[in-house]
Amino acid sequence: DAKTTQPPSMDCAEGRAANLPCNHSTISGNEYVYWYRQIHSQGPQYIIHGLKNNETNEMASLIITEDRKSSTLILPHATLRDTAVYYCIVRVAESNTGKLIFGQGTTLQVKP
Amino acid sequence: KAGVTQTPRYLIKTRGQQVTLSCSPISGHRSVSWYQQTPGQGLQFLFEYFSETQRNKGNFPGRFSGRQFSNSRSEMNVSTLELGDSALYLCASSFQGGNEQYFGPGTRLTVT
Numbered sequence: 001d002a003k004t005t006q007p008p009s010m011d012c013a014e015g016r017a018a019n020l021p022c023n024h025s026t027i028s029g030n031e032y033v034y035w036y037r038q039i040h041s042q043g044p045q046y047i048i049h050g051l052k053n054n055e056t057n058e059m060a061s062l063i064i065t066e067d068r069k070s071s072t073l074i075l076p077h078a079t080l081r082d083t084a085v086y087y088c089i090v091r092v093a094e095s096n097t098g099k100l101i102f103g104q105g106t107t108l109q110v111k112p
Numbered sequence: 113k114a115g116v117t118q119t120p121r122y123l124i125k126t127r128g129q130q131v132t133l134s135c136s137p138i139s140g141h142r143s144v145s146w147y148q149q150t151p152g153q154g155l156q157f158l159f160e161y162f163s164e165t166q167r168n169k170g171n172f173p174g175r176f177s178g179r180q181f182s183n184s185r186s187e188m189n190v191s192t193l194e195l196g197d198s199a200l201y202l203c204a205s206s207f208q209g210g211n212e213q214y215f216g217p218g219t220r221l222t223v224t
Contacts, residue, residue, distance in 0.1 A: 034212070043116070043202050043215030044155070087155075098145040098209035099168045102155035 004088045006106045012082075014112050018075040022088030025069040030092050033064060033071045037084040038105075044087065047073065078110045114138065116205050116216035124222045130191040133219045137184050137205030143167075144186040145213065146178060149200040158201075161186050162209055190221075198223045 005023040012018040024033065034049040048055055048062045050071075055062045061074040075082055087105040117136045125131050137144050145168075146158040157170040161180035178188040184205075190197055200220050204213040 038155075041200075041218075043204070043218050046212040046214065049212065097168050098143040098160040098162070098204065098206055098213060099157050099170075100145070100147075100155075100204075100213065101157065102147075104154060 004090055004103055006086070006088055006103060008104065009107045009109070011109050011111055012075075012078045014080060014110055015077055018078040018082065018108055018110070020073040020075075020086050020088075020106050020108065021070065022073070023070045024088070024090045027068050027090050028092075031090045032092070033062065033068075034089040034091060034100075035060070035062065035073045036087045036089065036100075036102075037082075038087070039081075039084040044102075047086075078108075080110050080112065082108065083110045084108060116203060116214050118201075118203055118216040118219050120219060121217065122220045122222075124224060125193050126224055127193055127195060129193050130189060131193060131221060132187055132189045133201055133203075133221075135186045135188075135203035135205075135216060137186070137203075138214055141205035141207055141214075142184055143206045143209035143213075144180055144184065145204045145206075145209070146186070146188050147202045147204065148172070149202060149218070150196075150198075155202070158188065160209060167209070193223045195223050197221065 035047040036044040038044040050062045064071045085105040143162045145160040160168040180186045200218045202218045204215045206213040
């Protein structure tokens with residue numbers, strides 16, 4: 001699986017959009033970008049994933065650049081409950097494995 | 113439907129003892145993966161079980177083992193506990209492994 005690079009920390013004002021970047025310059029053609037988050041002392045939570053088109057669900061939007069070397073997770077209206085560590089993971093979605101390789105992630109602090 | 117459950121939630125053991133942790137996946141999920149999370153090493157993959165067979169294994173010593181039962185419930189065992197085994201142990205389930213995973217709340221193990 002390709003390696004990802006994320007900033008260690010970010011702040012965001014409550015009610016504003018939080019934009020979390022991720023670099024994955026060595027991504028392969030069959031690898032998807034996944035995002036998980038972990039709220040303090042809880043298990044990680046799946047947020048969204050995509051291959052090359054932008055994706056949106058009830059939690060967030062995922063914007064993947066055309067060359068697929070980077071992506072941005074967008075939380076449109078951040079709340080205090082969105083304070084968490086956000087992990088960007090690149091993997092083959094249909095692979096025969098449940099193994100996820102977590103990096104250090106980005107600690108997002110949403111401030112009132 | 114019910115989420116992933118892990119028991120016990122907290123555990124205190126002494127060096128040299130062994131411990132068994134349990135994970136019940138979401139109904140219908142056949143893949144169960146285990147992770148160890150420590151402040152120093154972050155989230156690390158231990159192993160994955162699918163249809164009662166270990167399908168993937170991380171880079172952990174043989175003291176760490178697991179199994180999966182016919183109902184997909186899984187247990188992991190750590191023998192001859194060391195202080196460094198103190199961690200949050202998380203399990204995650206998915207339908208087949210390659211798609212999104214759902215994590216349990218974890219078992220907090222403290223070794224004294």
